[in-house]
Amino acid sequence: MDWNFNLTYMVSEILVFSVVAGIIFLGFGGEIFFKKTGISYYLFLLLLGIVFGPVLHLFPREPLIPALGLFATFTLIMVLFYSGMDMRIREVIRGSHRVLAQVIIYVITSIFAVGLFGHFILKWDLVQSLMFGCMIGGETTAAVVVPLTRSLKIQEKTVVFLTLESLVNSIFSIILFVAFLSLYQHGTTSWIVPLQSIGESFLIGITLGLAFSISWLFVLRYLRDYKYMYVFTLGLLFATYSLVNILHGSGLIAVLIFGLLIGNQRSILLRLRQKFDISDMSDQFKKFHGEISFLMEAFFFVFLGLTFVIEPRTIVYNLVIASVFLAILMSIRYLATRVSTKGSELEKDRQIIFLICAMGIVPATLSIVALNAGLPLANTFLNLTVYVIILTNIVTTAGVLWVSRRVRRVSH
Numbered sequence: 001m002d003w004n005f006n007l008t009y010m011v012s013e014i015l016v017f018s019v020v021a022g023i024i025f026l027g028f029g030g031e032i033f034f035k036k037t038g039i040s041y042y043l044f045l046l047l048l049g050i051v052f053g054p055v056l057h058l059f060p061r062e063p064l065i066p067a068l069g070l071f072a073t074f075t076l077i078m079v080l081f082y083s084g085m086d087m088r089i090r091e092v093i094r095g096s097h098r099v100l101a102q103v104i105i106y107v108i109t110s111i112f113a114v115g116l117f118g119h120f121i122l123k124w125d126l127v128q129s130l131m132f133g134c135m136i137g138g139e140t141t142a143a144v145v146v147p148l149t150r151s152l153k154i155q156e157k158t159v160v161f162l163t164l165e166s167l168v169n170s171i172f173s174i175i176l177f178v179a180f181l182s183l184y185q186h187g188t189t190s191w192i193v194p195l196q197s198i199g200e201s202f203l204i205g206i207t208l209g210l211a212f213s214i215s216w217l218f219v220l221r222y223l224r225d226y227k228y229m230y231v232f233t234l235g236l237l238f239a240t241y242s243l244v245n246i247l248h249g250s251g252l253i254a255v256l257i258f259g260l261l262i263g264n265q266r267s268i269l270l271r272l273r274q275k276f277d278i279s280d281m282s283d284q285f286k287k288f289h290g291e292i293s294f295l296m297e298a299f300f301f302v303f304l305g306l307t308f309v310i311e312p313r314t315i316v317y318n319l320v321i322a323s324v325f326l327a328i329l330m331s332i333r334y335l336a337t338r339v340s341t342k343g344s345e346l347e348k349d350r351q352i353i354f355l356i357c358a359m360g361i362v363p364a365t366l367s368i369v370a371l372n373a374g375l376p377l378a379n380t381f382l383n384l385t386v387y388v389i390i391l392t393n394i395v396t397t398a399g400v401l402w403v404s405r406r407v408r409r410v411s412h
Contacts (some may be wrong), residue, residue, distance in 0.1 A: 005320065017304075022048075023045070023048070023299060023302050024295070024298065025040075025300075026044060026045065026048060027041060027045065027294065027295070027297075027298030029041075029260060030044050030045065030078050031294065038342035041298075042144065042297075042360055042389070042393055043390060043394075044283040044299055044302050045301035045302050045305065046301050046302075046304060046305045046308075046386065046389070046390065047305065048302055048305060049301065049302040049303060049304060049305015049307075049308070050155065050305040050306075050308050050310070051305075051307070052302070053305060053306035053307060054306075054308055054309060054310040055309065055310070058186055059306050061306065061309075063305050064306055065307060065368065065371055065372065066372060068300075068303050068304070068307060068368050069302070069365070069368045069369055069371075069372045071296075071299070071300060072300060072361065072364060072365035072368055072369075074296065075254065075257050075296040075300045075361055075365075076143055076170075076292075076361055076362065076365055077237065077238070077241055077251075077252070078292060078293040078296050079142055079296075079297065079361060080142070080167065080170075080252055080255045080256045080259065080333055081237055081255050081256070081259040081292050081293075081372075082165075082259065082286070082290055082293045083142045083163065083166075083167055083256070083257020083259065084255070084256045084257065084258065084260040084261075084262070084263060084307060085259045085260070085262055085263030085285065085286045086286065087261060088160070088264065089153070089295075096164065098161065098340045098344065098346065099111055099161055099164040099165050099340070100168070100343070101336075101337050101339060101340040102161075102165055102337065102339075102340035103138070103165060103168045103169045103172055105159065105332070105336035105339055106138040106169065106332055106333055106336035107137055107138030107139075107169045107172045107173060107176075107336065107389050108138075108172075109138075109139065109331050109332045109335075109336070110133065110136075110138040110328070110333075111130065111134055111137035111173075111176060111327055111329050112130070112131035112133065112137075113133070113332060114129075114132065114133035114136060114137050114325055114328060114329075115129045115130035115131075115132065115133035115137075116129070117129075117324070117328065118132055118133070118326070122321070124377060124378070124381045125376075127180055127183050127184045128184065128375055128376070128377050129318060129358065130180050131177055131180045131181060131184065131366075131370060131375070131381075132177045132377070132381050132384070132385075134173050134174075134177035134180060134366060135173070135177065135361050135362075135363045135366040135367055135370070135381060135385050136325060136329070136359065136384075136385060136388045137173065137329070138172070138173065138329070138332075138333075139166075139167060139169050139170055139173050139357060139358025139359050139360075139363055140162070140166045140169060140356065140357055140359065141166060141170075141226075141361055141362065142163065142166040142167055142170070142361075143165040144358040144360055144393065145162050145163060145165075145199075145356055145358065148356065148358075148396070148400065149162050149356070150161065152352070152400065152404070154349050154352060155264055155345065155348075155349065157345055157346060158346055158349040158352065158353065158373045161346055161353065162301060162353060162356055167197055167256055169404060170252070170361075170362045171202075171250060171252055171253055173362055173363075173366070174250075174252060174362060174366065175201050175202075175250060177369075178411055181369075181370075181373060184375070185373070192287070200248060200249070201248065201249050201250040201253070202249075202250060202253060203249070203251030204244060204247055204248065204249025204250070205244055205249040205250035205251065205252070205257070206247075206253055206254075207241070207253045208244050208247070208249060208254050209240065209254035209255070209256070209257030209258055209261075210257055212236070212240045212254070212258060213257060213260075213261035213262060214261065214268070214272075216233070216236060216258075216262075217261065217262075217265055217268065217269065219393070220233075221395065225405075229286055230284065230288055233285065237255060237258055238253050240255065240258060241254060241255055256406050260333065262285060264288065297360075297361070300361065300364070301360075301364070304364045304368075304386065305386075307368070307371075307382065308382070308383065308386055309379060309382070309383055314383075318383055318384055318387055319387060321384060322387035322388050322390065322391055323383050325384070325388055326388060326391045326392065326395070329357065329388075329392070330354075330357065330395070332333070333354055333357055334354055337353050337354045338350070341353065348400060351399075351403055352400070352403050354399075355395065355396060355399025355402075355403065356396050356399070356400070357395055357396055358392050358393045358395075358396035358397075359388060359389045359392045359393070360389060360393075363385045363388065363389060364385060364386075367381050367382040367385040367386075370382070
């Protein structure tokens with residue numbers, strides 16, 4: 001009896017560690033493939049999760065769902081912090097008004113277009129339908145956008161624009177989703193609540209993010225010679241996120257601000273008339289945090305695939321509906337891109353801005369939150385979200401390859 005138990009335990013242990021190793025190898029290989037071809041490794045990781053979960057049934061779905069929500073938030077925090085460290089604050093300020101125009105048109109219009117289609121055509125509950133609109137309405141994932149734009153031969157202004165867009169639209173989507181979820185759970189009909197929530201969340205997030213990150217720069221001055229400073233900084237990052245959320249602010253905005261100031265510490269300290277320099281620590285943080293973020297993303301998308309539900313009777317239907325949503329999103333993105341880039345140097349990169357529409361972590365995270373919240377349509381939302389993530393990554397990949405080849409033909 002004991003021997004059988006030990007054998008079963010060993011087989012399970014070997015299976016788990018083999019899968020972990022496989023995910024890491026596939027993620028690393030996918031990253032190399034991504035840099036060579038522009039094809040997102042997310043697609044491979046999602047498919048791997050689908051094969052391990054609903055196809056082969058190696059991992060049960062239900063026990064993963066509560067843990068995946070927490071894991072998704074953790075991944076999002078890591079990606080936003082890393083993205084903030086990788087951005088130049090001067091370019092952020094210069095391009096912010098055009099980014100804001102892009103995000104307002106793309107995100108807000110997409111949310112309501114998707115939501116109204118779901119309500120009037122698919123006969124979904126209105127508030128739930130708008131929540132689904134927040135899941136897929138206008139998000140572009142920083143985890144794909146940031147490395148992809150860095151690998152393309154486009155101007156720095158375009159890189160900053162797309163990076164900022166991917167960060168700001170995620171924040172809008174999350175805050176509006178939370179506001180609509182509150183409407184649904186509390187049964188209130190006041191639409192002033194979401195608007196107030198957005199303003200308050202941004203203000204609290206920015207204020208506390210600035211306060212904590214500037215204070216931490218001065219702390220690092222005196223603790224720089226101690227070991228494990230990155231781990232200590234990570235602890236403060238999580239504490240900042242938690243405290244800001246407790247105070248009804250956007251913890252994700254605070255995380256982004258934290259990363260932005262750590263990554264631009266030299267110019268910040270000069271503005272504050274401080275002569276000390278912690279650039280070496282900032283560079284170490286960026287390098288190490290980038291690897292941790294990559295690891296979290298790899299596991300997250302495999303886990304997302306594990307929670308996917310395969311129903312042969314509805315595969316074609318879901319794919320058609322997801323394609324309709326993709327058409328709605330791309331139509332609105334085309335309009336938003338034309339308006340936000342008009343009369344600027346960004347016009348020459350308008351096509352690439354339009355085509356880089358890959359979704360990722362935020363839609364997946366919100367679909368898991370909806371599942372944990374017990375929404376009646378949550379399983380439908382999760383499946384459709386996965387389809388839309390796959391389709392937008394395919395569009396981005398095909399679009400980038402097409403534009404790159406056209407640029408090479410022109411240059412020759």
